[in-house]
Amino acid sequence: MFTDKQIQDAIVLRQTLHKQPELKYQETQTAKLAAERLRALGYKVTEGIATTGILAELDTGREGPVIAFRADMDALPIHEANTFGHRSQNEGLMHACGHDGHTATLLLAAEVIMEKRDELCGHLKLLFQPAEEGGNGADAMVKAGVLENPRVEAVFGYHNRPGFPEGQLFVKPGPAMGGNDTFKVIIEGVSGHAAMPHLAIDPIYVGASLVQQLQGLVARHKSPLESGVITVASFHAGDAANVIPGAAELVVNIRSDRPSSRDALAGKLEQVTKGVCDAHGASFKLEHIHQIPPLSNDPEWSERVLALASKYVVSNDIQQLDYMPTMGAEDFAFYLQEVPGCFFFVGNGDSAYLHNEHYDFNDNILQVAGGMFVALAKGLLLRS
Incomplete structure (x- = not known):
């Protein structure tokens, strides 16, 4: 699905983002980097939404579904204890939840999706959101109208999950996060x-x-x-x-x-x-x-995500959970209050847990997470 160069470029980008963490509603450099890449790929890009958010659009010009993918961009006020080369260079700030990886994932998927634009129909919106960490950035994006003109029919996002096998893709239909x-x-x-x-x-x-x-x-x-x-x-x-x-x-x-x-x-x-x-x-x-609000996945869209993950062999380990993997909150719930969709998870392996000073996003899962977004684009927007 991805070339070796695309994966390596995504890893370099992810580690670059890790070096420059920015707090909620202050993601100026992260947003600038993402916007530049998206424009270079050919997307229509609108910046400054909900302060630092980005809306990137691919309008195929052909009738079809309107779907949206979301990534979050903000970091946390944590002093990083890691010593690797891509550790934070902004003292007292850290990407301790993997939003650097989420942003890199969607940019990776955006490249392959644009390469296939002639095979697609409908309209794709890519949402690069500020302030997931306590700032309700998703609510601000919704109020700014990112789900309108045209109206989004289904929305998708994901989070990495430490403690689950590396690259495992899993979905919890119904209540999924607190x-x-x-x-x-x-x-x-x-x-x-x-x-x-x-x-x-x-x-x-x-x-x-x-x-x-x-x-x-x-x-x-x-x-x-x-x-x-x-x-x-x-x-x-x-x-x-x-x-x-x-x-x-x-x-x-x-x-x-x-x-x-x-x-x-x-x-x-x-x-x-x-x-x-x-x-x-x-x-x-x-x-x-x-x-x-509690995050609850639409059961039908959850089944669709799992089916497309299997069809396009996104991962060798695809699971449907029958229990909530966490009571942690996720403001993606604001999108799901407006339109149906699914928030899926990808195992980060045995890394330190989220919001820990030793945490790091696992670059080995970029291909799985990015592959799920590409699979959704293929499964929902391919011309018949």
């Missing part, structure tokens, strides 16, 4: 002397009660056949040994696998918080500071 709701809870009590708690309303005691009660949502409100977890990620209050503080601040992170589990957890946070605070005479403020 939703992420993060809240800031400020409990307002009445400050007082540590020796006279009856004259105060202790927000630490109220907050501790809330921490315990929140786990009841997981145990008694969410179906045991669904997945979800609540983590109190921070709890800050007070700074003196003899003072009951006037307020406490908690950050609550909620993961869910589908709308019903999200409703059972995030949907009841305010109710439980109010009940606990009312019981002790405290008040509260609740701020929803971050939200990504």
Whole structure:
């Protein structure tokens, strides 16, 4: 499917991107490099979407489906501990999630797809997205209209997965990655002397009660056949040994696998918080500071991805999972809220895990991941 030169060029590109990581909405050099390559290949390129995003289009001029492929471009604020030659040259920043590999993958596929343009029909959109890491860049791209004019009928993307065999391609139909709701809870009590708690309303005691009660949502409100977890990620209050503080601040992170589990957890946070605070005479403020919906793959498109992977022998190891591979969130879910599609996975082998200072994308999987995008283009856009 790819020549040796194309693979080697993709590896050089991937490692170049790894050297120059850029944070969410700051991916200027990454976007510039991608845009230049896409224009050179013959795509119509629009830059500056959702700040630094790119839309590259191949309009065959022939009637057919409209499909989209997505890659994310941003890095993380992590100090890289690797010592290889392509380690980060931007101190304190690192491609610790493989977005350098995702970008290189789609550029690799874009080259082969353009070579076959005379055999294709319909319209292909390539989305190079900023700010997947906590910036909801996919939502910003959707709001900027990348799925419109013409309207996308199906969208596809992927993520590398450390801990799965190198080059294994797998799909989880239905719920595939967790939703992420993060809240800031400020409990307002009445400050007082540590020796006279009856004259105060202790927000630490109220907050501790809330921490315990929140786990009841997981145990008694969410179906045991669904997945979800609540983590109190921070709890800050007070700074003196003899003072009951006037307020406490908690950050609550909620993961869910589908709308019903999200409703059972995030949907009841305010109710439980109010009940606990009312019981002790405290008040509260609740701020929803971050939200990504659960990622759910369309079952029919999931079957289509697996079928095309087999037809074009994308990998020697193709699997359909019957369990969610992770409760981690992925903002590709925003695209899937708008149009059907599938987010597939490719095993990264025994590398360090995502967001780890020793992580590195496995260049050996470029051919599999890029091959899946090419297989989708062939399977969905080939002229009959």
